[in-house]
Amino acid sequence: MTEPQDVWLVVGLGNPGPSYSGHRxxxxxxVTDELADRMGSPWRAHKTGRADVIEGRLTAPGAPGPRVVLxxxxxxxxxxxxxxxxxxxxxxxxxxxxxxxHDELDIAFxxxxxxxxxxxxxxxxxxxxxxxxxxxxxxxxxxxxxxxxGRQEVADFVLSNYSSTEKKELPFQVMEAADAVESLTTEGLxxxxxxxxx
Numbered sequence: 001m002t003e004p005q006d007v008w009l010v011v012g013l014g015n016p017g018p019s020y021s022g023h024r025x026x027x028x029x030x031v032t033d034e035l036a037d038r039m040g041s042p043w044r045a046h047k048t049g050r051a052d053v054i055e056g057r058l059t060a061p062g063a064p065g066p067r068v069v070l071x072x073x074x075x076x077x078x079x080x081x082x083x084x085x086x087x088x089x090x091x092x093x094x095x096x097x098x099x100x101x102h103d104e105l106d107i108a109f110x111x112x113x114x115x116x117x118x119x120x121x122x123x124x125x126x127x128x129x130x131x132x133x134x135x136x137x138x139x140x141x142x143x144x145x146x147x148x149x150g151r152q153e154v155a156d157f158v159l160s161n162y163s164s165t166e167k168k169e170l171p172f173q174v175m176e177a178a179d180a181v182e183s184l185t186t187e188g189l190x191x192x193x194x195x196x197x198x
Contacts, residue, residue: 007067008185009093010035011084013102013125015077024145025077025158027174028101028125031143032070034178043072048090050074050083058182066185078124081132088133098138099184100129101177103158107144109166110173112196114180115140116189122154139184143177 012032043052059065073083120126148157183192
């Protein structure tokens with residue numbers, strides 16, 4: 001059996017259901033879908049009943065690399081923490097083996113920032129994770145969505161679809177974020193930050 005320290009929990013933050021699928025707040029789901037495609041595995045219900053997961057390796061078949069559990073909660077963004085802590089407890093994983101992928105208002109669209117720890121910056125998914133895990137000391141792949149234009153409310157902005165221009169660039173951001181997750185699990189934080197924190 002794989003030792004816990006050899007496993008990463010990669011959490012895509014978002015809201016379930018087709019009505020939310022194209023929203024800026026759902027970038028975490030898009031990135032975990034890209035990683036799922038790379039692993040060639042379908043999502044399945046986890047034994048906790050609170051999440052869908054995929055277990056496997058992100059590296060090429062036969063290449064040494066850590067095991068990964070991809071995860072998406074079955075509840076809404078502001079309830080992300082319970083499912084994350086339940087799945088982490090199931091695999092006996094400490095917070096420092098968790099990577100959360102989420103949207104970030106304070107970063108321009110199309111760019112990424114990778115970090116370990118920090119606050120929630122008003123992000124309900126991160127706030128819920130910090131509350132349930134008892135710490136913010138997990139990794140974050142922060143996908144920039146930029147600030148809302150004009151006087152649009154932040155809540156309306158994150159729960160709206162990408163613009164037509166952004167939709168053309170979005171696949172590149174999703175692929176780059178997935179690459180950053182792979183890099184974090186194999187190369188570590190410093191090398192990943194130097195490569196992706198453009």
